[in-house]
Amino acid sequence: MTGEIRERTSARRVALVVAAGRGHRVGGQIPKQYLSLGGRPILRHALATLAAHPDVDAVRVVIHPDDRPLYDQAATGLDLLEPAPGGAERQDSVRLGLESLASLAPEHVLIHDGARPFLSMGVIDRVIAALDTHPGAIPALPQADTLKRDDGAGLIGGTVERAGLWRAQTPQGFHYAAILDAHRAAAGQALTDDAAVLEAAGGRVALVAGAEDNGKVTTPDDLRRAERRFQGPGEVRVGNGFDVHAFGPGDHVILGGVRIPHTHALMGHSDADVALHALADAIYGALAAGDIGRHFPPSDDRWKGAPSDVFLRHAGALVQALGGRLVHLDLTLMCERPKIGPYRAAIAARVADILGLDGGRVSVKATTTERLGFTGRSEGMAAQATATVSLPG
Ligand SMILES: Nc1ccn([C@@H]2O[C@H](COP(=O)(O)OP(=O)(O)OP(=O)(O)O)[C@@H](O)[C@H]2O)c(=O)n1
Numbered sequence: 375m376t377g378e379i380r381e382r383t384s385a386r387r388v389a390l391v392v393a394a395g396r397g398h399r400v401g402g403q404i405p406k407q408y409l410s411l412g413g414r415p416i417l418r419h420a421l422a423t424l425a426a427h428p429d430v431d432a433v434r435v436v437i438h439p440d441d442r443p444l445y446d447q448a449a450t451g452l453d454l455l456e457p458a459p460g461g462a463e464r465q466d467s468v469r470l471g472l473e474s475l476a477s478l479a480p481e482h483v484l485i486h487d488g489a490r491p492f493l494s495m496g497v498i499d500r501v502i503a504a505l506d507t508h509p510g511a512i513p514a515l516p517q518a519d520t521l522k523r524d525d526g527a528g529l530i531g532g533t534v535e536r537a538g539l540w541r542a543q544t545p546q547g548f549h550y551a552a553i554l555d556a557h558r559a560a561a562g563q564a565l566t567d568d569a570a571v572l573e574a575a576g577g578r579v580a581l582v583a584g585a586e587d588n589g590k591v592t593t594p595d596d597l598r599r600a601e602r603r604f605q606g607p608g609e610v611r612v613g614n615g616f617d618v619h620a621f622g623p624g625d626h627v628i629l630g631g632v633r634i635p636h637t638h639a640l641m642g643h644s645d646a647d648v649a650l651h652a653l654a655d656a657i658y659g660a661l662a663a664g665d666i667g668r669h670f671p672p673s674d675d676r677w678k679g680a681p682s683d684v685f686l687r688h689a690g691a692l693v694q695a696l697g698g699r700l701v702h703l704d705l706t707l708m709c710e711r712p713k714i715g716p717y718r719a720a721i722a723a724r725v726a727d728i729l730g731l732d733g734g735r736v737s738v739k740a741t742t743t744e745r746l747g748f749t750g751r752s753e754g755m756a757a758q759a760t761a762t763v764s765l766p767g
């Protein structure tokens with residue numbers, strides 16, 4: 375997301391994160407969503423993931439007014455809408471949050487618990503995809519254990535048929551107008567999730583695959599389990615990127631942010647920096663966060679002639695937002711001319727500078743294609759990149 379989103383008067387898809395609860399079951403001095411998990415407040419984990427998702431246009435958090443200083447700390451550096459005040463129960467907080475989005479009039483809203491830190495891009499993707507064909511969709515997992523009902527005196531009163539039962543998670547996605555109307559109509563009824571609110575209004579809600587990791591921190595045991603994830607070695611991801619631009623009239627090319635004199639220029643919507651485009655795509659790939667065209671559509675005039683370090687910096691920021699680290703970047707440029715050798719060190723240094731890395735983590739290589747193909751005929755250039763990213767476990 376960019377700073378410009380905050381100024382928007384509309385956004386197609388908004389994530390509404392409810393975080394106004396008191397966390398009584400976890401206990402402690404501050405509400406659970408502000409407790410530290412892996413060095414960052416619990417709430418920040420999901421905020422970073424939602425803010426980094428290419429199909430989420432804006433994020434609003436619903437908070438308890440007393441928590442404003444804790445919220446400001448948790449949200450530092452993330453580009454979010456102003457938070458909205460919550461209510462006494464989760465359902466009230468969601469309704470108030472939905473009302474607060476009226477002027478944005480989003481098409482879709484994804485309602486997420488701030489206490490579910492391990493949200494993945496894949497779960498968000500599945501919920502969003504289901505909204506093409508359904509007014510609501512939730513991630514859920516089939517019930518695996520046998521279910522017992524007690525008799526009120528510590529004995530089993532019966533066994534509940536578990537077939538067809540699912541455990542509901544968040545984010546729960548909805549067509550905004552439908553869920554706002556349903557929440558208004560349900561005010562006063564006690565319903566434990568937003569799917570139940572739409573169901574009560576007669577809406578049909580789809581089930582998509584949730585994830586075991588996407589559990590809610592509800593009790594001190596959940597918190598201990600969540601902390602254990604950060605004691606492991608984390609996860610290493612590898613992504614690749616590839617890009618091509620054609621030569622046209624001009625007297626220089628921009629490669630890796632470095633201006634190189636040449637008999638032609640590279641043609642493109644932005645500055646046609648084939649190297650930075652491949653690198654950005656490699657990072658997006660490692661995060662499963664789409665590609666450069668999804669974040670910076672060529673149809674958007676804001677990116678006409680744009681310097682491509684904007685794209686690479688954005689990809690690097692997504693890694694940071696997820697609490698991750700760029701371990702290594704490897705770039706190969708393919709062309710007959712210009713000769714890359716004299717500029718190799720400058721390109722590596724510029725890439726490292728854009729991403730705030732030390733130069734030893736950026737490799738720049740070049741090859742001709744032995745006069746074969748479009749690069750061999752000097753009709754254009756290609757670049758290929760690999761990004762290695764480390765994410766918390
Ligand atoms: N009045 C409330 C109550 C809950 N929530 C949010 O809804 C999510 C799920 O609720 P839950 O796990 O029950 O959180 P708490 O209500 O804080 O927990 P507890 O019942 O233990 O106090 C949490 O992110 C919580 O902050 C909210 O925004 N407003």
Ligand SMILES: C[C@](O)(CO)[C@H](O)COP(=O)(O)O
Pocket residue numbers: 464487541542543544566567568590592
């Ligand atoms: C919305 C929810 O997280 C779906 O599982 C859940 O219902 C919240 O329940 P709580 O009563 O607020 O803990």
